[in-house]
Amino acid sequence: MKKLLQLLFLLVPILIWSQSNFEKAEKLFHAKKYDEAQILFEGILKTRPSDIKTLEYLGEIAAYQKSWMKGAEYFKKLKELKPAEADYFYKFGGCLAMRANEVNKIKAFGMVDDMIEAFEKAISLNQKHIPARWALIEIYLQLPGILGGSESKAISYSNELAKISPVDGYLSKGRIEEYFKRYDSAEKNYKKAHEIGNSKVTFQKLYNLYLNKLKEPKKAHELKRKFDSK
DSSP, rough: HHHHHHHHHHHHHHHHHHHHHHHHHHHHHHHOOHHHHHHHHHHHHOOOOOOOOOOOHHHHHHTTTTOHHHHHHHHHHHHHHTTTOOOHHHHHHHHHHHHHHHHHHHHHHTTTHHHHHHHHHHHOOOOTOOHHHHHHHHHHSSSSSGGGHHHHHHHHHHHHHHHOOOHHHHHHHHHHHHTTTTTTHHHHHHHHHHHHHHHHHHHHHHHHIIIIIIIIIHHHHHHHHHHHHH
16 A cells, blocks of 8 residues: 555646646647747656547647658557548648658559558548548549559549538539549539539639639639628
8 A cells, every 4th residue: 555655746747747738739739839849848748648638749840840751650549540531541631742742653553552542431430521532532633544543533532522512522523623634624613612612622723724724814713802802
């Protein structure tokens, strides 16, 4: 009993220190002082290596710093600790996808299966997961056909998006059409998305199409005038 009490007296200061530092780190994170927050969070992780929130904050900081593989390691551990949390699979796949954009094609192609698996798992855990479907659309658009690229698969995920969010449905169809340089069809879909959403995102997609792809600056400027005056 005496040894147990001694152990408790030793642990209490450590727990108080850890809690105090976590609160400080959290405030620094929300103030966007990521480097300072990282130092404190990493210190906390030494005593609490499976702390969910600490790992999550460190994953977010790594992503902000564009340390994609470091971020992937944090989210990999998170998805192992909480295998029912869709966002951890999505963020793990997202870190891999961003890293794939930085490395040569051979290395990037070697990461594709893990990305697809992570995004598909996110969808299976959360049937309404919109970002994971967008990620899969981009993968199937940009992959060469010989390595699994598929317009039909991209369209399939776009159709799923349409059932969840009409705006995302039209935006994703517009994205597919734009990717294959079917600009007139892309315009129709972006216009429908903008009619429904009338947001900065829908405006920007249609505006960029007019200005950069269709080469119709008058349409672009008229769209901007209407959007700015709303």
